[in-house]
């Protein structure tokens with residue numbers, strides 16, 4: 001993510017670098033003069049070329065191809081029609097980064113500290129909390145990370161108050177306030193949550209004679225962490241006794257320490273206080289989980305908004321074009337990240353990591369109960385989201401033109417939404433149809449206690465069909481400029497490749513023989529094609545975001561071509577994928593070593 005960030009920042013820099021060109025700052029009168037000068041110059045050069053052609057054919061050096069359309073050149077240095085020249089000479093490339101200001105240090109500190117906090121520390125903390133919700137190491141890490149984030153935000157505040165409001169009405173200032181509040185909130189609720197979880201353990205140990213059993217029960221059955229992604233329903237647990245013992249000893253030490261300070265029984269005997277503590281504790285666990293996920297996922301909204309704000313992209317009416325690209329591109333980007341996470345084993349307990357999932361008659365938990373016989377697959381979720389998105393999108397396309405008539409462009413875009421509604425609904429129907437198939441296909445092992453099961457996927461083509469057609473349509477969508485058309489076709493093509501690889505994943509899953517043991521079946525199967533799916537979706541989503549009008553104009557102004565943007569997007573995608581895999585490797589390492 002850091003690199004995505006720097007990519008867009010460098011684009012923003014590029015956007016602004018030209019500001020000090022004299023023509024960009026000239027007023028209208030001057031630019032009119034420039035235009036006439038420019039066209040005169042052009043025609044004179046044209047004439048001189050013609051005449052020199054006539055005169056000096058003999059002395060000419062033969063070249064196979066002369067560049068008529070200069071690439072890699074700022075647009076003002078290329079041949080332009082008069083009205084184009086008028087536009088580009090008045091193009092204002094000012095932004096927050098190149099605006100003259102004495103607090104550049106505060107701005108840099110803000111970028112560096114937020115990057116460290118958001119991209120490097122936050123995911124690691126998510127992992128630690130996921131493995132052990134009462135970890136004191138997590139609390140220590142969180143205190144450090146919150147300090148880093150708040151220091152970053154403090155620098156943002158210094159910077160933003162030292163510069164005029166270049167982007168009136170932007171939401172980014174509010175975002176920073178929201179984040180400051182949620183960061184502090186998360187810190188407070190982490191303390192409450194960890195205190196509660198640890199205390200309820202002391203309590204149980206104190207009341208029941210055998211601490212080992214209590215601990216075992218607690219960790220397996222009564223996990224108060226209602227959002228825990230690791231709820232083990234039929235999950236086969238390999239936790240070794242060593243760990244349990246170590247944990248128990250550790251806990252008794254703590255307990256003795258607590259007992260020395262005050263009498264635990266006395267507090268918990270009072271049932272009113274006990275009940276209040278209990279409900280406050282339960283609430284703080286829930287609030288903590290909400291804040292934890294919010295602060296983690298916020299990055300996917302915060303960084304794009306920050307890029308748009310710092311680059312001054314999308315002011316006035318262009319905001320709708322920017323939003324449409326950022327939201328939709330962001331969704332595909334996110335889908336790519338999710339695909340990689342699934343490959344690495346995320347959601348294994350739900351059967352969404354390309355692994356088999358079995359629910360036995362002894363399984364407990366609401367999630368097991370509400371599932372159909374063939375379980376809910378990722379294809380169901382995808383179809384549902386596509387369907388839902390299609391419905392909302394019919395109205396969203398009309399936002400730029402509220403109350404007015406539906407323009408042809410509105411209708412053209414809304415017609416794409418109908419593909420989504422139809423394909424999403426078909427996908428849901430196919431999921432229903434394949435319910436029995438998933439159960440029959442996966443269950444045939446000699447375990448009579450299995451009442452629900454899934455091979456971890458549905459051979460349901462509709463989610464990929466939707467993305468495939470989005471890609472095809474977009475790679476053929478004619479845009480105003482050549483660069484924009486090229487970039488649209490880049491991400492369109494990426495989506496087409498991505499869906500092709502996902503299709504191969506289904507084929508591979510269907511033709512490869514089943515793993516020989518139950519233990520291997522419930523492990524993530526890591527289909528090779530999924531890494532390519534993820535690659536295509538992440539880079540396609542990123543290029544999608546970058547293909548909005550304001551950013552394309554900025555690229556053209558500076559003279560970047562389509563290959564440059566593609567190279568950067570592919571490079572950033574690979575680095576990002578590497579970082580995501582490092583995070584999951586870290587999780588596996590910690591899990592194998594300590595749990």
Ligand SMILES: *[C@@H]1O[C@H](CO)[C@@H](O)[C@H](O)[C@H]1NC(C)=O
Pocket residue numbers: 024025026092093094166
């Ligand atoms: C460009 O925009 C900035 C910020 O909005 C403004 O301060 C500056 O005067 C503008 N420049 C021109 C030449 O209009």
